[in-house]
Amino acid sequence: xxxxxLVVIGGDAAGMSAASQARRFRTPDELEIVAFERGHFxxxxxxxxxxxxxxxxxxxxxxxxxxxxxxxxxxxDLRMRTEVMEIDPDRGRVRTRDLESGTEEWTxxxxxxxxxxxxxxxxxxxxxxxxxVHGVQNLDDGQSLLxxxxxxxxxxxxxxxxxxxxxxxxxEMAEALxxxxxxxxxxxxxxxxxxxxxxxxxxxxxxxxxxLGITTVNRAEVTAVRTGDDGRVRAVATAAAEYPADVVxxxxxxxxxxxxxxxxxxxTGEYGxxxxxxxxxxxxxxxxxAGGDCVEVLDLVSxxxxxxxxxxxxxxxxxxxxxxxxxxYGTFPGVVGTAVSKVCDLEIARTGxxxxxxxxxGLQYVTATVESTSRAGYYPDASVMTVKILAERxxxxxxxxxxxxxxxxxxxxxxxxxxxxxxxxxxxxxxLDLGYAPPFSPVWDPVLVxxxxxxxxxxxxx
Amino acid sequence: xxxxxLVVIGGDAAGMSAASQARRFRTPDELEIVAFERGHFxxxxxxxxxxxxxxxxxxxxxxxxxxxxxxxxxxxDLRMRTEVMEIDPDRGRVRTRDLESGTEEWTxxxxxxxxxxxxxxxxxxxxxxxxxVHGVQNLDDGQSLLxxxxxxxxxxxxxxxxxxxxxxxxxEMAEALxxxxxxxxxxxxxxxxxxxxxxxxxxxxxxxxxxLGITTVNRAEVTAVRTGDDGRVRAVATAAAEYPADVVxxxxxxxxxxxxxxxxxxxTGEYGxxxxxxxxxxxxxxxxxAGGDCVEVLDLVSxxxxxxxxxxxxxxxxxxxxxxxxxxYGTFPGVVGTAVSKVCDLEIARTGxxxxxxxxxGLQYVTATVESTSRAGYYPDASVMTVKILAERxxxxxxxxxxxxxxxxxxxxxxxxxxxxxxxxxxxxxxLDLGYAPPFSPVWDPVLVxxxxxxxxxxxxx
Numbered sequence: 001x002x003x004x005x006l007v008v009i010g011g012d013a014a015g016m017s018a019a020s021q022a023r024r025f026r027t028p029d030e031l032e033i034v035a036f037e038r039g040h041f042x043x044x045x046x047x048x049x050x051x052x053x054x055x056x057x058x059x060x061x062x063x064x065x066x067x068x069x070x071x072x073x074x075x076x077d078l079r080m081r082t083e084v085m086e087i088d089p090d091r092g093r094v095r096t097r098d099l100e101s102g103t104e105e106w107t108x109x110x111x112x113x114x115x116x117x118x119x120x121x122x123x124x125x126x127x128x129x130x131x132x133v134h135g136v137q138n139l140d141d142g143q144s145l146l147x148x149x150x151x152x153x154x155x156x157x158x159x160x161x162x163x164x165x166x167x168x169x170x171x172e173m174a175e176a177l178x179x180x181x182x183x184x185x186x187x188x189x190x191x192x193x194x195x196x197x198x199x200x201x202x203x204x205x206x207x208x209x210x211x212l213g214i215t216t217v218n219r220a221e222v223t224a225v226r227t228g229d230d231g232r233v234r235a236v237a238t239a240a241a242e243y244p245a246d247v248v249x250x251x252x253x254x255x256x257x258x259x260x261x262x263x264x265x266x267x268t269g270e271y272g273x274x275x276x277x278x279x280x281x282x283x284x285x286x287x288x289x290a291g292g293d294c295v296e297v298l299d300l301v302s303x304x305x306x307x308x309x310x311x312x313x314x315x316x317x318x319x320x321x322x323x324x325x326x327x328x329y330g331t332f333p334g335v336v337g338t339a340v341s342k343v344c345d346l347e348i349a350r351t352g353x354x355x356x357x358x359x360x361x362g363l364q365y366v367t368a369t370v371e372s373t374s375r376a377g378y379y380p381d382a383s384v385m386t387v388k389i390l391a392e393r394x395x396x397x398x399x400x401x402x403x404x405x406x407x408x409x410x411x412x413x414x415x416x417x418x419x420x421x422x423x424x425x426x427x428x429x430x431x432l433d434l435g436y437a438p439p440f441s442p443v444w445d446p447v448l449v450x451x452x453x454x455x456x457x458x459x460x461x462x
Numbered sequence: 463x464x465x466x467x468l469v470v471i472g473g474d475a476a477g478m479s480a481a482s483q484a485r486r487f488r489t490p491d492e493l494e495i496v497a498f499e500r501g502h503f504x505x506x507x508x509x510x511x512x513x514x515x516x517x518x519x520x521x522x523x524x525x526x527x528x529x530x531x532x533x534x535x536x537x538x539d540l541r542m543r544t545e546v547m548e549i550d551p552d553r554g555r556v557r558t559r560d561l562e563s564g565t566e567e568w569t570x571x572x573x574x575x576x577x578x579x580x581x582x583x584x585x586x587x588x589x590x591x592x593x594x595v596h597g598v599q600n601l602d603d604g605q606s607l608l609x610x611x612x613x614x615x616x617x618x619x620x621x622x623x624x625x626x627x628x629x630x631x632x633x634e635m636a637e638a639l640x641x642x643x644x645x646x647x648x649x650x651x652x653x654x655x656x657x658x659x660x661x662x663x664x665x666x667x668x669x670x671x672x673x674l675g676i677t678t679v680n681r682a683e684v685t686a687v688r689t690g691d692d693g694r695v696r697a698v699a700t701a702a703a704e705y706p707a708d709v710v711x712x713x714x715x716x717x718x719x720x721x722x723x724x725x726x727x728x729x730t731g732e733y734g735x736x737x738x739x740x741x742x743x744x745x746x747x748x749x750x751x752a753g754g755d756c757v758e759v760l761d762l763v764s765x766x767x768x769x770x771x772x773x774x775x776x777x778x779x780x781x782x783x784x785x786x787x788x789x790x791y792g793t794f795p796g797v798v799g800t801a802v803s804k805v806c807d808l809e810i811a812r813t814g815x816x817x818x819x820x821x822x823x824g825l826q827y828v829t830a831t832v833e834s835t836s837r838a839g840y841y842p843d844a845s846v847m848t849v850k851i852l853a854e855r856x857x858x859x860x861x862x863x864x865x866x867x868x869x870x871x872x873x874x875x876x877x878x879x880x881x882x883x884x885x886x887x888x889x890x891x892x893x894l895d896l897g898y899a900p901p902f903s904p905v906w907d908p909v910l911v912x913x914x915x916x917x918x919x920x921x922x923x924x
Contacts, residue, residue: 045900047838047900048840051840051841051900057842063840310898311898312895312906313895315906319892320893331893337895338897338898339898340899340902342899342901342902351895376507376509378510379510379513408873410902411873411874411897411903413897414874414876414894415877417897418881418884418886418896419880419884421894421895422880422881422884422886424880428883430778431778431795432876432879432880433797433798433799433879434774434800434879435800435813435875435876436801437802438507438510439804440873443475443507443509443773
């Protein structure tokens with residue numbers, strides 16, 4: 001059998017997982033694997049950047065799961081600093097440019113994996129490109145931000161940071177900057193921080209961030225970044241006020257990077273992400289797969305496609321793609337929208353639908369919110385957490401769950417994630433056989449306490 | 463409507479939960495509630511006793527969820543130190559004895575709840591009744607043990623404790639005695655400590671306990687408790703050796719306390735526990751319910767009845783019983799056998815079937831064991847945990863999961879508990895949307911890593 005060639009566009013989680021998994025199934029004689037990465041790094045944990053910046057992770061290299069050399073040693077021809085400029089699906093080839101030499105060439109493929117990831121949203125506001133304004137999308141961004149922080153001198157003097165955006169990256173970067181001794185202001189466009197939660201739960205995050213010494217300004221639309229005579233950032237302006245800043249970090253989300261794919265006529269969805277079937281094959285294409293931050297995924301609760309850029313999904317996609325290309329099989333059934341995060345000792349978690357998602361999906365729902373503790377109330381370090389639950393009116397089917405608390409709070413969301421996957425009702429949830437011992441849980445786990453209250457709400461709503 | 467009377471036998475978790483829940487549905491005018499408790503305490507957390515002994519919980523009263531006075535204030539006529547001597551189901555009455563005065567009387571009921579709990583197993587070995595030998599079943603036991611420990615003088619001198627039994631209570635008491643400065647030896651009849659785990663996982667517990675300075679002796683059948691001239695305990699003897707002991711703690715399990723119920727002709731099962739239907743009504747009886755440590759429960763994985771004395775089940779039973787008696791409805795669907803525990807910083811968890819349970823149930827299975835970490839590998843304090851998974855051969859259905867690790871390990875078992883409840887396959891589990899962020903999990907949660915390996919084992923087994 002003549003060797004076939006697999007080309008992978010993008011050397012991070014989805015792309016390199018796909019390549020590695022395909023390699024487990026196929027020898028280099030059976031399947032040549034060529035991967036193109038335009039950046040300086042492959043297979044790194046972007047999710048870890050805030051902790052590297054914050055100093056909990058000792059250095060950039062710790063975030064690199066596998067070096068290019070390690071990939072090459074496993075029979076994957078990973079070409080760094082090589083950008084794919086064009087996909088030609090009809091002739092089965094890609095045009096690449098070596099970013100060092102500028103040389104362009106065509107490379108043919110029998111199978112193609114598109115794992116181009118996401119690009120940060122950068123609103124077109126004056127001054128956003130000024131020195132001292134930083135994204136935190138990749139390791140180069142992180143290194144650049146660290147250089148800026150170091151140049152601003154040691155802690156002690158008054159140094160001010162403004163974070164634009166109060167989602168996961170925003171709040172994680174607020175913590176990181178706090179660790180660097182900065183006064184931190186978070187400018188949030190929404191009603192409350194963490195728009196992935198309902199506003200009533202976001203309000204708890206706001207209060208807790210206040211307690212940590214992080215100033216959060218809600219309904220703050222940034223209109224300009226002000227610079228000084230030296231051209232460096234001095235402040236961030238909103239319609240209402242100006243916030244002095246020695247450094248600005250942008251944490252305002254990302255959009256699927258599908259420029260190449262769209263130019264090649266591949267189908268994208270409502271959020272601009274590539275559309276695939278459950279095997280992660282691009283819809284309508286036999287030999288092209290896509291995964292990671294550049295695709296949309298099926299939300300199993302609402303039945304709609306969503307864009308959820310998250311390393312854990314990217315790794316799963318890569319796993320499925322590699323198995324299918326290698327001659328095994330697998331499907332990615334979809335997501336329920338689980339996410340966890342923390343700001344210092346505050347833990348935040350969500351899964352399933354928020355109130356506005358349920359409404360948008362045409363579902364009638366009830367909510368229940370409870371306070372409970374991470375351990376038996378009498379056990380040392382039992383901490384209070386708030387759990388909010390959404391259930392479908394009438395059927396009692398679980399629709400979503402959100403948690404804001406301290407140590408031991410966030411990962412409890414996994415119980416709801418599995419229950420959502422199984423289509424469980426809140427009534428069934430109340431009797432779940434969850435692990436109980438005083439150091440780990442009250443006799444009724446907080447998730448069960450919330451489910452019990454939700455049952456009463458479902459019953460009362462009729 | 464004339465008031466009906468509910469009589470509850472047993473004033474702890476199941477009984478008082480049933481009473482409280484029934485009271486939520488019915489006023490005292492509609493339903494009189496009388497509860498009999500032969501001990502000095504009601505509604506306390508027996509699970510918390512090891513932590514009270516160990517000093518993490520400040521005092522006995524912290525373990526009392528609700529005092530008799532609080533119950534009475536809510537319209538429950540709780541009579542302490544009153545033992546039920548006989549159930550007369552034909553005439554709908556119980557004979558009670560006031561343990562202070564010795565007075566006996568009959569009390570009629572329209573509805574009866576049996577929540578008589580469990581009694582500790584006390585093997586008939588010489589010396590087991592000697593001063594210095596303690597059970598830890600109830601608060602009186604705990605107080606008595608604390609008195610002994612205090613009398614043995616302050617830490618510093620050499621003081622030796624022997625714990626008989628290496629199950630949950632045994633290992634938790636080993637930790638408690640360690641906190642008191644004792645040299646602790648655990649005598650374990652089985653092959654490895656924690657017989658609720660497979661022996662290969664129990665071996666990890668053994669090694670970790672060694673590391674904590676707790677000596678565990680396996681295959682040690684106690685033959686006698688040796689006493690000194692003063693009649694107090696001096697040593698514990700096995701067939702092979704003698705272990706010096708200033709104090710002995712018995713942690714050798716419990717059996718359902720169903721003496722009264724059996725005398726009344728009520729049905730009991732293989733483990734001596736009362737048999738109920740899913741509404742927790744005693745089988746074949748219209749007006750008698752039973753719950754807590756005195757009943758057998760349906761194991762949803764094996765389809766067999768089991769005896770699992772655990773406060774979290776007792777509370778759920780009480781909830782269901784109270785709702786059904788009060789005029790609401792509810793069912794207790796069964797358990798999957800989840801349990802969590804810890805010894806110092808070692809966390810132990812299990813759910814579903816062990817290898818020997820699967821064999822006994824006539825199931826063919828494969829196993830997979832992995833090591834993974836509680837957080838992203840690069841994140842501070844990421845700790846190693848071992849996860850073992852059992853899946854049905856052929857179908858890949860999850861059968862059980864066990865975890866031994868450190869902080870953040872045990873409660874991950876809940877994911878498997880919900881997956882077992884839903885009858886999920888290990889293949890489906892690999893794609894579960896569990897919470898991921900570096901402080902909380904590697905990009906593949908340890909449970910998913912185990913599921914992935916189990917899929918390969920299922921495939922390889924054909």
